[in-house]
Amino acid sequence: MLRETPVRFVVGSRQLLAVPRRLMVVGHRLDQLVAGEAAPLPPLADDADGYRVLSAPAATVAGTIAAHGDMIPGGVQHYRRHYIAMEGGFDHYMARFSGKTRSTLRRKLRKFAADDGGTLDLREYRGADGFDRFIAAALPLSRKTYQGRHLDAGLPEDADRLAALRAAAGEDRLRCFLLHRAGRPSSYLCLPVEGRTLVYAWLGYDPADAPLSPGTVLQLAALERLFAEERFAYFDFTEGEGAHKALFGTASVEAASFLLLRRQASNRLLLGALEAFDGSVARARALARRSGALSGARRLLKR
Numbered sequence: 001m002l003r004e005t006p007v008r009f010v011v012g013s014r015q016l017l018a019v020p021r022r023l024m025v026v027g028h029r030l031d032q033l034v035a036g037e038a039a040p041l042p043p044l045a046d047d048a049d050g051y052r053v054l055s056a057p058a059a060t061v062a063g064t065i066a067a068h069g070d071m072i073p074g075g076v077q078h079y080r081r082h083y084i085a086m087e088g089g090f091d092h093y094m095a096r097f098s099g100k101t102r103s104t105l106r107r108k109l110r111k112f113a114a115d116d117g118g119t120l121d122l123r124e125y126r127g128a129d130g131f132d133r134f135i136a137a138a139l140p141l142s143r144k145t146y147q148g149r150h151l152d153a154g155l156p157e158d159a160d161r162l163a164a165l166r167a168a169a170g171e172d173r174l175r176c177f178l179l180h181r182a183g184r185p186s187s188y189l190c191l192p193v194e195g196r197t198l199v200y201a202w203l204g205y206d207p208a209d210a211p212l213s214p215g216t217v218l219q220l221a222a223l224e225r226l227f228a229e230e231r232f233a234y235f236d237f238t239e240g241e242g243a244h245k246a247l248f249g250t251a252s253v254e255a256a257s258f259l260l261l262r263r264q265a266s267n268r269l270l271l272g273a274l275e276a277f278d279g280s281v282a283r284a285r286a287l288a289r290r291s292g293a294l295s296g297a298r299r300l301l302k303r
Contacts, residue, residue: 001024001025002023002024002025002045002047002048003022003023003025004017004020004021004022005021005023005025005052006019006020006021006147007019007020007021007062007075007270007274008275009273009274010037011281019270020049020265021049021261022046022047022048022049022271023048023049023050023051023052023259024041024045024048024050024051024052025050025051025052025054026039026041026042026051026052026053026054027054027055027056028055028056028057028072028255029134029197030083030108030234030236031176031197032057032082033055033057033081033253033270034253036057036060037057037060038056038057038064038273039056039058040262041053041064041068041081042148044262049261049262049267050071050072050258050259050260050261050262050267051068051071051180051260051261052208052257052259053257053258053259053260054239054257055081055238055239055255055256055257056256056257057253057254057255057256057259058078058254058255058256058297059254061256061258064158064260065258065260068260070263071260071261071262071263072260072261072262072263072267072268072271073258073259073260073271073274074258074259074261074270074271074274074275075257075258075259075262075271075274075278076256076257076258077238077254077256077257077258078254078255078262079239079241079253079254079255079256079257079299080241080246080253080254080255081237081238081239081252081254081255082190082237082241082245082248082249082251082252082272083232083234083235083236083237083249083250083251083252083253084223084234084235084237084244084248084249084250084251085233085250085251086226086227086232086233086234086235087132087233089227089230090223090224090227091295093227093250096250099190101247103108103221103282104174105128105216108212108213108216108217108220109217109220109221109240110216111212111213111219112181112212114215115181115212116180116181116182120179120217120221120229121179121180121181121183122177122179122180122218122221122222122225123177123178123179123180124175124176124177124222124225125169125176125177125178126169126172126174126175126176127169127170127172128166128167128170130169130176131165131166131169131170131174131176132166133163134178134188134190135155135162135190136178137156137178137185138155138178138185138188138190139155139185140185141185141186141188141204141205141206142154142188142202143301144207145204145205145207146164146207147202147203147204147257154202154204155188155190155202163271164189165190165192166259168193169193172193173192173193173194174190174191174192174193175193175198175222175226176188176189176190176191177189177190177213177218177220177222177225179205179217179222180231181206181209181214185206186205186206186209186212186214186218187203187204187205187214187215187217187218188202188203188204188205188218189202189203189218189219189222190202190203193232196231196232196233196234197232197233197234197236198226198232198234198235198236198237199236199238199267200235200236200238200245201218201238202216203218205218205238208247214289215244216244216247216257223235225250235248237249239255247274
């Protein structure tokens with residue numbers, strides 16, 4: 001798929017700069033990743049600057065780069081791709097947590113419910129009409145979230161993407177949830193369905209409700225309903241690491257995302273700058289970790 005895709009300069013989870021490029025985006029399904037199979041790269045479109053390869057099996061990256069020696073590689077990011085194997089039901093899933101973690105999760109649910117009159121106000125939306133109601137309530141919240149304000153990762157707002165999601169909802173290929181507090185949306189979760197896999201696409205919450213852990217509460221409450229359907233084999237947390245994904249996932253596989261750009265001076269400079277920037281961020285992070293300042297830096301970046 002060819003689309004405008006920014007090359008991002010990021011510190012922690014805050015984007016400082018984004019340089020636009022027209023890239024052919026090649027993603028990997030969870031089953032490909034687990035099997036260690038690299039997706040073939042399609043012929044490069046004439047007006048494309050290169051490829052953005054997402055969540056490839058880590059062991060295949062060197063081979064893919066070698067097979068495209070006429071292009072400049074860069075922006076390589078290694079991480080664990082977390083997922084939930086949804087066999088055995090919700091009780092079986094909860095039993096995988098330690099007793100301390102189960103107790104903590106249930107306490108968060110009780111605390112959120114107690115704050116809102118004693119009952120958890122979780123609403124699920126299905127079908128095209130349900131999606132319309134969901135997006136009308138969730139979009140204003142998305143614009144307030146950290147993802148929407150700083151990462152350009154809030155719910156989509158352009159007409160084409162919304163139409164595609166509405167069509168998926170009409171074909172029962174979308175699951176949408178809203179957790180309410182005091183009658184207003186506090187957190188949202190939107191999950192496209194690919195075969196028997198739920199794709200973790202959009203989660204966000206009202207920063208004002210952060211002390212009540214609305215994202216965690218919504219994730220756990222939604223999972224209970226999704227397990228009850230007995231339809232899905234996997235919940236895929238997609239590319240990128242994070243404490244939330246590591247907490248809820250039951251397994252993970254090593255993956256990598258990277259860029260392959262045409263051999264042009266501007267692209268060489270861009271990837272060189274990105275490598276230097278990422279290297280300096282990594283060194284600063286290591287220094288902050290040794291000095292004990294890392295947690296304070298993270299709090300500052302999230303403001």
